[in-house]
Amino acid sequence: MRPQAVSLLLLGLLAGVGPAEAGSEGAIECPFPEGQSVANEGECAKYSACEWTGGQCHMRANSEAGYRVVSRLEDSRFGFKLHLQKIDPYSTLFDNDAQSLVFEVNYYEDYHVQVKISPSDGERYEVPVPLNLPENPASTGQKYFVNTSEVGETFWFSVERAGSSDGKSLFSTEGPLTFEDQFIQVTAALTSSYLYGFGENTHTKFRHRFSPRQTFPIFARDQPVGEGDMNEYGHHPYYVNIDPETGEAYSVLFFNSNAMEYSTFLLADGRPALTLRSIGGVVDLHFFLGPSLEDLNKQYTNMIGKPAFPPYWSLGFHLSRYGYGSTENIRVVRERMKAMGIPQDVQTCDIDYMNRYRDFTYDLDAWGDFPDLVQELHNDDIKLTLILDPALVTDWPNYPPGQRGKDRDVYIKWASPEYIPGDQDTSFADYMVGYVWPDTKTVFPDFLNPETQAWWGDELKLFHETLSFDAIWIDMNEPANFGTNLDKPWNWPAGEPDWSLKCPFNRLDSPPYPTKMIRVGDNKSQRI
Secondary structure, three states, rough: OHHHHHHHHHHHHHOOOOOOOOOOOOOOEEEOOOOOOHHOHHHOOOOEEEEOOOHHHHHEEHHOOOOOOEEEEEOOEEEEEEEEOOOOOOOOOOEEEOEEEEEEEEOOOOEEEEEEEEEEOOOOOOOOOOOOOOOOOOOOOOEEEEEEEOOEEEEEEEEEOOOOOOOEEEEEEOOOEEEEEEEEEEEEOOOEEEEEEEEEEEOOOOOOOOOOOOEEEEOOOOOOOOOOOOOOEEEEEEEEEEOOOOOOOOEEEEOOOOOOOEEEEEEOOOOOOEEEOOOOOOOOEEEEEOOHHHHHHHHHHHOOOOOOOOHHHHHHHEEEEEOOOOOHHHHHHHHHHHHHOOOOOEEEOHHHOOOOOOOOOOOOOOOOOOOHHHHHHHOOOOOEEEEEEEEEEEHHHOOOHHHOOOOOHOOOOOOOOHHHHOOOOOHHHHHHOOOOOOOOOOOEEOOOHHHHHHHHHHHHHHHHHOOOEEEEEOOOOOOOOOOOOOOOOOOOOOOOOOOOOOOOOOOOHHHHHHHHHHHHOOOOOOOO
């Protein structure tokens, strides 16, 4: 810890509190699985990490419900590690608290530092996506300091910009860190209320609000754009915070792919704060110091990978809709575009071009001359984009692409034989079977399997030999399934016995804190 940070700590200790103990816990609410509408003194008493004061259920003090630094494990010019111990082993929200943690700081580029917190006694799930991290981290010239409490003290940490004249932290933890088997929570005061990001959520403005408190879920699902505090299709726990006085910005990636949520609110002293929650994995925070927004874009994409350079034509004018119905209707629309002088560079066809919504096929009746239409479009210098949904029907004998996938064992499977539904057809083996657009049950490609990636590429090549499309739009890859946990999907064939994909009731599918996503959007089952 730097001398300046020691002085600040001593001032806090003389007052009887540490940097994360300045009366802020009262604003850090305790989360209820059912939502805050059930908050009352009786419900609050169910959680030993919480207490009820002033008509609010809030987290107990950091010195009671948090962790203590018990030793410094390692120091190097590339970072350091601390050993943390739970102060009160009986203080919990949802049980199974990690009693021993490792706090790890890794200096990467001079503008990039990683802060990671994980149990010291076992492996945890981490996002299986490679990051571009330097083999030889920068050992000097960092634009940041990571400050922490000392050995024997209640744990807190902060990240500060090097050379900052006002001593203002970018991210300074407040209240207790919670690290349980299926619930993680960390709260921090921010530089300012100029907070942007957390893509794929419904916001009325680009800038986040802090008053009143707002909580948003982060969980990739087939949720169209709508209203209310809900997550939409994707999962992007990345934000940017700007200092309005200096214009300097920094950004943070919470590298975690479990169901999550975040809250923006004001601490008791009026400072803007952010709570990050996840129901699994580890705390893995990557800080980028900018200071300009353009710098942040470069620094962030340097780690996660840069977008593919698009073909020039893809930046042109696109025409797309569901329901063209036939090649003839495409021709009519195309001629109308030309007659009206409306520019067009790309024609996109949604899944109604397929034979019964089966990937890598086209309807030989209404779309029988599709290859001729493609040539006509190309003669007009119009490119063709086809939409594909990565869910393949289980009609193996009558669907060669699906059979080839089965032969190569590329589909998502149940994690254990005990989860396979008792009424599942034995020909489906241990695949997880669902239902989407086709009129037959479907299976889903496991794209984390390298063999799946190879098979998918082979199917695209075979299909391209039949239909010379120019691009593929992969839709419904959240992944998406219709009617999960309900009696039947909304589009289930009439006359068929009720059926839907049912998630088993186990610790992973039925977590103690399922996050806000079960209460928002079109989630009729109220399950994760």
